[in-house]
Amino acid sequence: MAIILSINSGSSSVKVSIYQSSTQSQPPKQLADAQINGLTAPPAKFTYERGTERVKNQEVKDVSSNEDACEYILDHLVKDEGLSEIPSRDDITHACHRVVHGGDYPDAHVIDQETYHHLEDLTDLAPLHNSSALAIVKACMKALPKAKNIAYFDTSFHATIPEAIRTYPIEPSIAKKNKLRKYGFHGISYAFIIKSVAEYLKKAESKTSIIALHLGSGASACAIKNGKSLDNSMGLTPLAGLPGATRSGDVDPSLIFHFTHDAGKPSRSSTKDLHISTAEEILNKKSGWKALTGTTDFGKISSSQDPACKLAFDILVDRITGFIGSYYVKLEGQVDALVFAGGIGEKGALLRTEIVEKIRCLGFELDQQTNNNIIEDVVRNIGQDGARHRTLVCQTDEQFEMARQCAVDLQSK
Numbered sequence: 001m002a003i004i005l006s007i008n009s010g011s012s013s014v015k016v017s018i019y020q021s022s023t024q025s026q027p028p029k030q031l032a033d034a035q036i037n038g039l040t041a042p043p044a045k046f047t048y049e050r051g052t053e054r055v056k057n058q059e060v061k062d063v064s065s066n067e068d069a070c071e072y073i074l075d076h077l078v079k080d081e082g083l084s085e086i087p088s089r090d091d092i093t094h095a096c097h098r099v100v101h102g103g104d105y106p107d108a109h110v111i112d113q114e115t116y117h118h119l120e121d122l123t124d125l126a127p128l129h130n131s132s133a134l135a136i137v138k139a140c141m142k143a144l145p146k147a148k149n150i151a152y153f154d155t156s157f158h159a160t161i162p163e164a165i166r167t168y169p170i171e172p173s174i175a176k177k178n179k180l181r182k183y184g185f186h187g188i189s190y191a192f193i194i195k196s197v198a199e200y201l202k203k204a205e206s207k208t209s210i211i212a213l214h215l216g217s218g219a220s221a222c223a224i225k226n227g228k229s230l231d232n233s234m235g236l237t238p239l240a241g242l243p244g245a246t247r248s249g250d251v252d253p254s255l256i257f258h259f260t261h262d263a264g265k266p267s268r269s270s271t272k273d274l275h276i277s278t279a280e281e282i283l284n285k286k287s288g289w290k291a292l293t294g295t296t297d298f299g300k301i302s303s304s305q306d307p308a309c310k311l312a313f314d315i316l317v318d319r320i321t322g323f324i325g326s327y328y329v330k331l332e333g334q335v336d337a338l339v340f341a342g343g344i345g346e347k348g349a350l351l352r353t354e355i356v357e358k359i360r361c362l363g364f365e366l367d368q369q370t371n372n373n374i375i376e377d378v379v380r381n382i383g384q385d386g387a388r389h390r391t392l393v394c395q396t397d398e399q400f401e402m403a404r405q406c407a408v409d410l411q412s413k
């Protein structure tokens with residue numbers, strides 16, 4: 001019997017789910033689910049669900065980093081008397097960690113000293129993402145001495161992106177030496193999405209092709225051809241492609257040198273071990289919805305009449321429709337479905353309406369009534385009957401995907 005803790009350290013939240021996995025070939029069973037949101041817009045808020053037990057958006061003090069959030073959640077799990085499966089931290093057998101940048105690792109990896117150092121090296125490529133996940137890995141190695149720590153990478157799913165799509169047209173020797181190429185991100189989520197959509201359509205994953213949108217604090221689009229990643233809008237780092245809560249997404253790379261003369265200088269959040277340039281800080285942390293509207297909450301932006309919010313909304317619609325058009329062509333029109341996922345994709349009925357209206361010419365059309373209902377199924381069809389292509393919403397679950405892969409690996413041993 002394995003007790004699996006799945007930790008998803010995102011750009012504004014830490015989500016932790018705990019599962020029990022028996023040796024039978026059944027999916028892991030979720031025991032409890034905890035989240036701390038709003039790490040970029042304090043005060044942080046705690047949400048917890050176990051059976052019918054619920055805590056919703058309780059403000060928490062002294063939680064300002066992803067590491068604090070994880071410690072707070074671990075403490076809550078062990079102290080919850082209703083969670084009889086884990087009376088102590090020693091009962092946790094596996095800790096699965098979402099590590100955004102995995103470089104060339106094509107699969108998940110057990111974290112030992114050697115892997116840990118390799119992941120630390122990769123932090124230079126994604127300083128704003130990997131460092132918080134690694135801080136949690138380090139904390140778990142100490143706080144959960146009996147658990148096996150395993151890293152699951154956002155990049156692994158995209159190992160299939162073809163050379164002409166992943167290569168940047170720059171000096172090849174420098175690109176090779178410095179590992180400068182498109183990696184693609186949100187891959188744990190896309191692995192969950194393609195599996196769930198194929199199951200919903202009753203098709204083999206290897207015969208399912210979709211355009212998927214993971215729209216959360218960080219947002220990306222993905223073209224999946226016959227079950228495999230063909231392209232993703234993120235690049236060397238999660239900065240490329242769509243704008244996000246605090247990220248600019250694609251801009252002309254020269255822009256930053258006109259924005260500030262200090263672009264190349266270390267930012268104030270740089271430390272001895274963590275090197276972040278002013279340019280990275282501006283484009284990753286001081287742009288996106290936050291810069292345009294003052295809030296990172298896309299729910300608020302969607303329902304506001306403020307012209308700045310309307311502009312931010314229209315920018316996202318424009319950038320997303322651009323990627324859909326491009327991926328539709330790359331997939332030669334062989335598209336089983338357009339799939340919305342992530343907090344904004346799952347809850348943003350108005351955003352879905354405006355996007356699908358813009359791509360009507362490709363054969364997508366919504367059923368407004370279903371689109372406006374609260375969606376609770378894992379996959380829900382929101383498309384109009386008779387439209388050429390389906391439109392779906394998928395409640396993606398990165399924690400479950402890691403636990404599922406962990407359980408599969410356990411059974412194959």
Ligand SMILES: Nc1ncnc2c1ncn2[C@@H]1O[C@H](COP(=O)(O)OP(=O)(O)O)[C@@H](O)[C@H]1O
Nearest residue numbers: 010013216217218297298299342343344347348
């Ligand atoms: N009703 C809504 N309409 C549009 N966006 C929403 C709505 N409710 C929440 N959101 C947005 O979902 C985003 C968070 O998505 P999530 O996938 O949980 O993010 P993270 O990247 O932190 O995992 C936030 O920008 C939040 O404002």
Ligand SMILES: CC(=O)OP(=O)(O)O
Nearest residue numbers: 010011185217218238
């Ligand atoms: C890769 C990435 O952008 O992740 P998140 O959306 O969780 O910040």
Ligand SMILES: [Mg+2]
Nearest residue numbers: 010216217218
């Ligand atoms: Mg996320």
